[in-house]
Structures are given as structure tokens and as C-alpha cells.
Amino acid sequence: MLIRDLMHRRRSLSDAERAIADYLLVQRDKIARVSARQIARDVHAAPSTVVRFCQRFGFAGYEDFRERFLSEIRYLTTHFQDVDANYPFSFGERHDVVASKMGALYREIVDDTLALLAPDVLDRVVGIIDGADEVVIFSNGVQADLVRGFCDKMLKIGRDVVIETRANAAFYRASHADPDRCAFVVLSYSGETEQTLHVARKLCERAVPLIAITSFGGNGLSELADEVLYVSTREKLENNIGHFSMNVSSMLLLDSVYACIFNENRFANLENRIDMRRQFEKRRVSSNPLLVDDDLGNEGLVGIEDPVGGPDEPVC
Numbered sequence: 451m452l453i454r455d456l457m458h459r460r461r462s463l464s465d466a467e468r469a470i471a472d473y474l475l476v477q478r479d480k481i482a483r484v485s486a487r488q489i490a491r492d493v494h495a496a497p498s499t500v501v502r503f504c505q506r507f508g509f510a511g512y513e514d515f516r517e518r519f520l521s522e523i524r525y526l527t528t529h530f531q532d533v534d535a536n537y538p539f540s541f542g543e544r545h546d547v548v549a550s551k552m553g554a555l556y557r558e559i560v561d562d563t564l565a566l567l568a569p570d571v572l573d574r575v576v577g578i579i580d581g582a583d584e585v586v587i588f589s590n591g592v593q594a595d596l597v598r599g600f601c602d603k604m605l606k607i608g609r610d611v612v613i614e615t616r617a618n619a620a621f622y623r624a625s626h627a628d629p630d631r632c633a634f635v636v637l638s639y640s641g642e643t644e645q646t647l648h649v650a651r652k653l654c655e656r657a658v659p660l661i662a663i664t665s666f667g668g669n670g671l672s673e674l675a676d677e678v679l680y681v682s683t684r685e686k687l688e689n690n691i692g693h694f695s696m697n698v699s700s701m702l703l704l705d706s707v708y709a710c711i712f713n714e715n716r717f718a719n720l721e722n723r724i725d726m727r728r729q730f731e732k733r734r735v736s737s738n739p740l741l742v743d744d745d746l747g748n749e750g751l752v753g754i755e756d757p758v759g760g761p762d763e764p765v766c
Contacts, residue, residue, distance in 0.1 A: 486512035535684035562682040582633035589637035617645035641669030
């Protein structure tokens with residue numbers, strides 16, 4: 451994240467650059483109406499110093515830098531006003547209060563993730579995964595278990611997704627992947643793990659489509675990826691009690707991708723799921739009436755019109 455980078459790198463900057471960084475961190479969203487020349491005047495530096503400052507952080511110039519900086523400010527000032535993502539509850543609170551605060555945290559994470567989800571990016575991600583013959587998901591963190599749920603759902607509609615948790619094996623897969631048939635999804639909260647970047651660089655070298663699920667604000671992985679799905683970025687890397695943000699965001703994003711792919715061919719996929727369940731889960735029953743299907747053959751189809759010919763004609 452750019453703002454975090456500004457604060458972390460502050461000591462390594464020159465006096466003039468440090469003055470610019472301090473100015474930005476104090477003014478924050480007010481720089482929307484401030485030019486590079488105005489900043490230079492306020493900190494007693496040359497306009498060219500402001501431009502070089504922005505270039506040090508990987509931007510072409512001040513306008514690009516300002517756009518990114520303001521987008522981060524907007525993100526940081528929405529949601530999570532009453533919930534600490536790192537420590538969402540206090541010591542000694544009743545169990546029901548803890549559960550209530552966890553529910554509030556989950557709602558904030560969902561809202562935060564959806565606010566970061568650009569519709570055109572989701573469309574392109576769904577197109578890449580749906581159009582690939584082979585999909586590989588690489589995660590060597592705690593998200594690997596969440597990924598298995600996505601793979602299981604995809605398998606039930608006839609789509610095989612490979613999970614790779616070993617960095618060396620992911621690198622070998624990347625080295626032999628066919629860019630016309632294969633797509634990679636890489637999950638990393640920091641987006642800066644060297645082994646992860648090693649795999650990502652190999653994918654770029656071979657022009658294999660790469661989708662990153664990572665933190666908002668820019669990192670090595672997002673710069674290498676073809677498309678980026680951002681997770682809620684409120685937790686510290688280690689100073690938190692459960693990596694809730696990354697886990698909930700990742701599950702929401704993967705479930706959304708699956709749901710969109712399912713919906714591309716909804717009726718065939720639904721029929722396939724029902725047929726497979728009939729064949730394999732013949733004895734799956736429940737005494738709970740809330741769980742019993744009214745009509746297994748029409749599950750999910752009741753009230754839905756045929757996408758081509760309209761509702762079925764009544765049988766006389």
C-alpha cells in the first residue's frame with residue numbers, strides 16, 4: 451500500500467522528499483485540489499523534486515501518484531469505523547458479545563471486499579477461468595483449505611481445478627503451462643513473498659494468464675498479475691488474532707467467481723449437479739423438514755423461466 455510505503459520509507463528519503471511525504475500524510479484527501487507546483491511552494495522545494503518523489507514510488511508523475519493516493523484515502527475512510535480488524539473484541543467480554551462482534555466484523559469485511567470489487571475486473575476474471583482448460587490455484591498459506599471448497603464446487607459442475615501449496619511445484623507447473631490452455635490464480639495477502647513472486651515472474655515470462663487475490667494498495671504480485679481481486683486490507687501482517695479479513699474476503703471472491711461461472715450455463719450445471727447427487731448420495735436423508743427437498747428434480751428451477759423459449763407450456 452502506497453501510504454504504508456510512504457511511512458515506512460520516510461527515514462530513507464532526503465530532507466526535501468521527507469517534507470513532501472509529511473505534507474501528503476497530513477493533507478490526505480485535500481491534495482485532490484492541490485497541484486505539484488502548490489506542494490512545491492508549500493514545502494519550499496522545486497516542482498521537479500515533487501515529480502521525482504512520485505517517480506521514486508513507481509509512478510510516471512504527480513497525476514498518477516495523486517490518483518492512487520486518493521483512492522487509498524477513500525478506501526481507508528470507508529467501513530471499519532467501529533470494528534478493529536486486528537482485535538475485534540476485548541479481553542473478558544461475554545461469549546455472546548464476542549460472537550456479536552465477530553458477526554459485525556464479517557459484515558464489515560464483506561462490505562469492504564465488495565467496495566473493492568470492480569465489475570469489469572470480475573467479468574474478465576470469470577472469462578479467464580471459464581475459458582481455461584486447466585486452472586491452477588497456488589496458495590501456500592492458510593487459505594489453501596478455503597481454496598479446496600472452491601475446487602469442490604467447480605468439480606461438481608465438471609470443471610477440474612488443481613490446488614498447489616508447494617512453491618517449487620507451482621514454479622514447475624508455471625514453467626510448463628500452456629498459455630493458451632492454462633490460467634493461474636495466486637493468493638497472497640502481502641503479495642511480496644519471494645517464492646510467490648518467483649512463480650508469478652515465471653508466469654509472466656511465459657504469458658500464462660495470472661489472477662492475483664491480494665491486498666489493496668499495490669505490491670509485487672499485483673504489478674505482475676493480469677487481473678487483481680482485492681481482499682479487505684485492514685489487518686496487519688502478523689499483529690492480528692486470526693487473519694479473518696484475508697480468509698473471509700478470499701472465500702467471498704472465490705464463491706462469487708464460482709457462482710458467475712455456474713450461472714453462465716445455469717440450467718445444464720444445475721441438472722448435472724442434481725444428477726450426480728442422485729447417483730452418489732442415494733441415501734442422503736434428513737428427518738428435519740427444513741432440509742428435505744420438495745422436488746429434487748426441479749430444485750432451483752421453480753419459478754424460473756426458460757432462458758430461450760419462456761415458461762414451459764402447461765400440460766393438458
